[in-house]
Amino acid sequence: MGRRPVIDRERVLGLAEDILLRDGPRGLTIEALAKAAGVSKGGIQSSFGTKNDLIAALMDRWQAEYDAQVIPLVGASPGPVEAVRGHLRATIDQTDEAYARAAGMMAALIETEQHVATLRDWYRGRFGELDLTTPAGRRARLTLLAAEGAYMCRAFGLMAFTPEEWRSLGQDLDALLAGEL
Structure with a gap:
Protein backbone atom coordinates (compact mmCIF):
# COMPACT_ATOMS: atom_id res chain seq x y z
CA MET A 1 0.00 0.00 0.00
CA GLY A 2 1.41 3.44 -0.96
CA ARG A 3 2.15 6.18 1.48
CA ARG A 4 -0.42 8.97 1.68
CA PRO A 5 0.94 12.30 0.46
CA VAL A 6 1.63 14.87 3.14
CA ILE A 7 -0.20 18.12 2.53
CA ASP A 8 1.81 21.27 3.16
CA ARG A 9 -0.86 23.58 4.64
CA GLU A 10 1.07 26.78 3.96
CA ARG A 11 1.66 25.83 0.32
CA VAL A 12 -2.02 24.92 -0.09
CA LEU A 13 -3.12 28.17 1.55
CA GLY A 14 -0.86 30.05 -0.87
CA LEU A 15 -2.48 28.22 -3.79
CA ALA A 36 -3.76 23.06 -8.20
CA ALA A 37 -2.10 21.31 -5.26
CA GLY A 38 -1.86 17.95 -7.02
CA VAL A 39 -3.74 16.15 -4.26
CA SER A 40 -7.16 14.59 -3.88
CA LYS A 41 -10.29 16.48 -2.87
CA GLY A 42 -10.40 14.21 0.17
CA GLY A 43 -6.89 15.32 1.10
CA ILE A 44 -7.93 18.97 1.04
CA GLN A 45 -11.09 18.21 3.00
CA SER A 46 -9.11 16.18 5.51
CA SER A 47 -6.72 19.08 6.03
CA PHE A 48 -9.17 21.99 5.96
CA GLY A 49 -12.75 20.70 6.08
CA THR A 50 -15.23 22.78 4.12
CA LYS A 51 -14.68 25.79 1.88
CA ASN A 52 -15.76 27.98 4.80
CA ASP A 53 -13.14 26.31 6.99
CA LEU A 54 -10.55 26.93 4.28
CA ILE A 55 -11.47 30.63 4.16
CA ALA A 56 -11.29 30.74 7.97
CA ALA A 57 -7.75 29.31 7.73
CA LEU A 58 -6.88 32.02 5.19
CA MET A 59 -8.28 34.64 7.58
CA ASP A 60 -6.17 33.24 10.42
CA ARG A 61 -3.11 33.43 8.17
CA TRP A 62 -3.86 37.04 7.19
CA GLN A 63 -4.46 38.02 10.82
CA ALA A 64 -1.11 36.51 11.83
CA GLU A 65 0.59 38.47 9.03
CA TYR A 66 -1.17 41.64 10.20
CA ASP A 67 -0.06 41.07 13.78
CA ALA A 68 3.50 40.51 12.56
CA GLN A 69 3.35 43.94 10.91
CA VAL A 70 1.66 45.85 13.72
CA ILE A 71 3.27 44.42 16.86
CA PRO A 72 6.74 45.83 16.02
CA LEU A 73 5.09 49.24 15.56
CA VAL A 74 3.05 49.44 18.79
CA GLY A 75 3.82 46.37 20.89
CA ALA A 76 1.76 43.28 21.67
CA SER A 77 -0.80 45.04 23.90
CA PRO A 78 -1.23 48.62 22.70
CA GLY A 79 -3.82 50.96 24.10
CA PRO A 80 -6.81 51.71 21.86
CA VAL A 81 -5.39 54.89 20.28
CA GLU A 82 -1.98 53.25 19.76
CA ALA A 83 -3.73 50.28 18.12
CA VAL A 84 -5.26 52.70 15.61
CA ARG A 85 -1.83 54.29 15.08
CA GLY A 86 -0.29 50.88 14.36
CA HIS A 87 -3.16 49.97 12.05
CA LEU A 88 -2.74 53.24 10.18
CA ARG A 89 1.02 52.70 9.75
CA ALA A 90 0.49 49.13 8.55
CA THR A 91 -2.21 50.29 6.13
CA ILE A 92 -0.13 53.07 4.63
CA ASP A 93 2.98 50.87 4.37
CA GLN A 94 1.33 47.98 2.49
CA THR A 95 2.45 46.98 -0.97
CA ASP A 96 0.26 46.91 -4.07
CA GLU A 97 0.29 43.11 -3.82
CA ALA A 98 -1.12 43.35 -0.30
CA TYR A 99 -3.96 45.56 -1.55
CA ALA A 100 -4.81 43.00 -4.24
CA ARG A 101 -4.87 40.30 -1.57
CA ALA A 102 -7.14 42.48 0.58
CA ALA A 103 -9.65 42.88 -2.24
CA GLY A 104 -9.76 39.11 -2.73
CA MET A 105 -10.17 38.55 0.99
CA MET A 106 -13.01 41.06 1.26
CA ALA A 107 -14.80 39.48 -1.70
CA ALA A 108 -14.52 36.07 -0.04
CA LEU A 109 -15.63 37.38 3.34
CA ILE A 110 -18.89 38.90 2.20
CA GLU A 111 -20.11 35.54 0.94
CA THR A 112 -21.12 34.28 4.37
CA GLU A 113 -22.35 35.86 7.58
CA GLN A 114 -19.94 33.61 9.52
CA HIS A 115 -16.93 35.37 7.98
CA VAL A 116 -18.48 38.82 8.31
CA ALA A 117 -19.07 38.06 12.00
CA THR A 118 -15.43 36.97 12.37
CA LEU A 119 -14.28 40.24 10.85
CA ARG A 120 -16.63 42.23 13.09
CA ASP A 121 -15.14 40.46 16.10
CA TRP A 122 -11.63 41.23 14.82
CA TYR A 123 -12.37 44.95 14.59
CA ARG A 124 -14.12 44.97 17.96
CA GLY A 125 -11.20 43.15 19.57
CA ARG A 126 -8.65 45.60 18.24
CA PHE A 127 -10.53 48.88 18.31
CA GLY A 128 -13.60 48.36 20.50
CA GLU A 129 -12.01 49.97 23.55
CA LEU A 130 -11.78 53.48 22.11
CA ASP A 131 -13.15 55.98 24.61
CA ALA A 150 -9.00 54.74 1.76
CA GLY A 170 -0.85 58.80 5.79
CA LEU A 176 -5.55 63.94 12.60
CA LEU A 177 -4.86 61.20 15.17
CA ALA A 178 -2.40 63.45 17.02
CA GLY A 179 -4.89 66.34 17.08
CA GLU A 180 -2.76 68.48 14.78
CA LEU A 181 -5.32 68.82 11.99
Whole structure:
Protein backbone atom coordinates (compact mmCIF):
# COMPACT_ATOMS: atom_id res chain seq x y z
CA MET A 1 0.00 0.00 0.00
CA GLY A 2 1.41 3.44 -0.96
CA ARG A 3 2.15 6.18 1.48
CA ARG A 4 -0.42 8.97 1.68
CA PRO A 5 0.94 12.30 0.46
CA VAL A 6 1.63 14.87 3.14
CA ILE A 7 -0.20 18.12 2.53
CA ASP A 8 1.81 21.27 3.16
CA ARG A 9 -0.86 23.58 4.64
CA GLU A 10 1.07 26.78 3.96
CA ARG A 11 1.66 25.83 0.32
CA VAL A 12 -2.02 24.92 -0.09
CA LEU A 13 -3.12 28.17 1.55
CA GLY A 14 -0.86 30.05 -0.87
CA LEU A 15 -2.48 28.22 -3.79
CA ALA A 16 -5.94 28.98 -2.36
CA GLU A 17 -5.01 32.65 -2.22
CA ASP A 18 -3.79 32.53 -5.83
CA ILE A 19 -7.07 30.98 -6.96
CA LEU A 20 -9.07 33.50 -4.94
CA LEU A 21 -7.22 36.42 -6.52
CA ARG A 22 -7.32 35.00 -10.03
CA ASP A 23 -10.83 33.51 -10.14
CA GLY A 24 -12.68 35.18 -7.28
CA PRO A 25 -14.59 33.51 -4.44
CA ARG A 26 -16.67 31.31 -6.73
CA GLY A 27 -13.52 29.93 -8.34
CA LEU A 28 -12.11 28.85 -4.99
CA THR A 29 -13.52 25.35 -4.72
CA ILE A 30 -12.16 22.27 -2.98
CA GLU A 31 -11.86 20.63 -6.42
CA ALA A 32 -9.95 23.54 -7.97
CA LEU A 33 -7.62 23.71 -4.98
CA ALA A 34 -7.00 19.95 -5.01
CA LYS A 35 -6.15 20.11 -8.71
CA ALA A 36 -3.76 23.06 -8.20
CA ALA A 37 -2.10 21.31 -5.26
CA GLY A 38 -1.86 17.95 -7.02
CA VAL A 39 -3.74 16.15 -4.26
CA SER A 40 -7.16 14.59 -3.88
CA LYS A 41 -10.29 16.48 -2.87
CA GLY A 42 -10.40 14.21 0.17
CA GLY A 43 -6.89 15.32 1.10
CA ILE A 44 -7.93 18.97 1.04
CA GLN A 45 -11.09 18.21 3.00
CA SER A 46 -9.11 16.18 5.51
CA SER A 47 -6.72 19.08 6.03
CA PHE A 48 -9.17 21.99 5.96
CA GLY A 49 -12.75 20.70 6.08
CA THR A 50 -15.23 22.78 4.12
CA LYS A 51 -14.68 25.79 1.88
CA ASN A 52 -15.76 27.98 4.80
CA ASP A 53 -13.14 26.31 6.99
CA LEU A 54 -10.55 26.93 4.28
CA ILE A 55 -11.47 30.63 4.16
CA ALA A 56 -11.29 30.74 7.97
CA ALA A 57 -7.75 29.31 7.73
CA LEU A 58 -6.88 32.02 5.19
CA MET A 59 -8.28 34.64 7.58
CA ASP A 60 -6.17 33.24 10.42
CA ARG A 61 -3.11 33.43 8.17
CA TRP A 62 -3.86 37.04 7.19
CA GLN A 63 -4.46 38.02 10.82
CA ALA A 64 -1.11 36.51 11.83
CA GLU A 65 0.59 38.47 9.03
CA TYR A 66 -1.17 41.64 10.20
CA ASP A 67 -0.06 41.07 13.78
CA ALA A 68 3.50 40.51 12.56
CA GLN A 69 3.35 43.94 10.91
CA VAL A 70 1.66 45.85 13.72
CA ILE A 71 3.27 44.42 16.86
CA PRO A 72 6.74 45.83 16.02
CA LEU A 73 5.09 49.24 15.56
CA VAL A 74 3.05 49.44 18.79
CA GLY A 75 3.82 46.37 20.89
CA ALA A 76 1.76 43.28 21.67
CA SER A 77 -0.80 45.04 23.90
CA PRO A 78 -1.23 48.62 22.70
CA GLY A 79 -3.82 50.96 24.10
CA PRO A 80 -6.81 51.71 21.86
CA VAL A 81 -5.39 54.89 20.28
CA GLU A 82 -1.98 53.25 19.76
CA ALA A 83 -3.73 50.28 18.12
CA VAL A 84 -5.26 52.70 15.61
CA ARG A 85 -1.83 54.29 15.08
CA GLY A 86 -0.29 50.88 14.36
CA HIS A 87 -3.16 49.97 12.05
CA LEU A 88 -2.74 53.24 10.18
CA ARG A 89 1.02 52.70 9.75
CA ALA A 90 0.49 49.13 8.55
CA THR A 91 -2.21 50.29 6.13
CA ILE A 92 -0.13 53.07 4.63
CA ASP A 93 2.98 50.87 4.37
CA GLN A 94 1.33 47.98 2.49
CA THR A 95 2.45 46.98 -0.97
CA ASP A 96 0.26 46.91 -4.07
CA GLU A 97 0.29 43.11 -3.82
CA ALA A 98 -1.12 43.35 -0.30
CA TYR A 99 -3.96 45.56 -1.55
CA ALA A 100 -4.81 43.00 -4.24
CA ARG A 101 -4.87 40.30 -1.57
CA ALA A 102 -7.14 42.48 0.58
CA ALA A 103 -9.65 42.88 -2.24
CA GLY A 104 -9.76 39.11 -2.73
CA MET A 105 -10.17 38.55 0.99
CA MET A 106 -13.01 41.06 1.26
CA ALA A 107 -14.80 39.48 -1.70
CA ALA A 108 -14.52 36.07 -0.04
CA LEU A 109 -15.63 37.38 3.34
CA ILE A 110 -18.89 38.90 2.20
CA GLU A 111 -20.11 35.54 0.94
CA THR A 112 -21.12 34.28 4.37
CA GLU A 113 -22.35 35.86 7.58
CA GLN A 114 -19.94 33.61 9.52
CA HIS A 115 -16.93 35.37 7.98
CA VAL A 116 -18.48 38.82 8.31
CA ALA A 117 -19.07 38.06 12.00
CA THR A 118 -15.43 36.97 12.37
CA LEU A 119 -14.28 40.24 10.85
CA ARG A 120 -16.63 42.23 13.09
CA ASP A 121 -15.14 40.46 16.10
CA TRP A 122 -11.63 41.23 14.82
CA TYR A 123 -12.37 44.95 14.59
CA ARG A 124 -14.12 44.97 17.96
CA GLY A 125 -11.20 43.15 19.57
CA ARG A 126 -8.65 45.60 18.24
CA PHE A 127 -10.53 48.88 18.31
CA GLY A 128 -13.60 48.36 20.50
CA GLU A 129 -12.01 49.97 23.55
CA LEU A 130 -11.78 53.48 22.11
CA ASP A 131 -13.15 55.98 24.61
CA LEU A 132 -15.55 57.96 22.45
CA THR A 133 -16.22 60.43 25.26
CA THR A 134 -12.76 61.94 24.72
CA PRO A 135 -11.42 63.98 21.81
CA ALA A 136 -8.53 61.49 21.42
CA GLY A 137 -10.95 58.57 21.18
CA ARG A 138 -13.15 60.34 18.64
CA ARG A 139 -10.09 61.32 16.55
CA ALA A 140 -8.89 57.72 16.67
CA ARG A 141 -12.28 56.45 15.47
CA LEU A 142 -12.35 59.00 12.64
CA THR A 143 -8.75 58.13 11.68
CA LEU A 144 -9.55 54.43 11.67
CA LEU A 145 -12.63 54.87 9.51
CA ALA A 146 -10.80 57.20 7.10
CA ALA A 147 -7.88 54.77 6.81
CA GLU A 148 -10.22 51.83 6.21
CA GLY A 149 -12.18 53.78 3.60
CA ALA A 150 -9.00 54.74 1.76
CA TYR A 151 -7.78 51.15 2.07
CA MET A 152 -10.96 49.77 0.51
CA CYS A 153 -10.96 52.35 -2.27
CA ARG A 154 -7.38 51.45 -3.11
CA ALA A 155 -7.84 47.68 -2.69
CA PHE A 156 -10.85 47.56 -5.00
CA GLY A 157 -9.25 49.90 -7.54
CA LEU A 158 -11.90 52.58 -6.98
CA MET A 159 -9.28 55.29 -6.45
CA ALA A 160 -5.72 55.44 -7.66
CA PHE A 161 -3.04 57.05 -5.54
CA THR A 162 0.48 57.93 -6.54
CA PRO A 163 3.03 56.88 -3.94
CA GLU A 164 3.38 60.53 -2.93
CA GLU A 165 -0.39 60.97 -2.54
CA TRP A 166 -0.59 57.82 -0.43
CA ARG A 167 2.26 58.93 1.86
CA SER A 168 0.67 62.38 2.14
CA LEU A 169 -2.66 60.80 3.11
CA GLY A 170 -0.85 58.80 5.79
CA GLN A 171 0.76 61.97 7.12
CA ASP A 172 -2.61 63.73 7.22
CA LEU A 173 -4.18 60.82 9.09
CA ASP A 174 -1.24 60.77 11.53
CA ALA A 175 -1.80 64.49 12.11
CA LEU A 176 -5.55 63.94 12.60
CA LEU A 177 -4.86 61.20 15.17
CA ALA A 178 -2.40 63.45 17.02
CA GLY A 179 -4.89 66.34 17.08
CA GLU A 180 -2.76 68.48 14.78
CA LEU A 181 -5.32 68.82 11.99
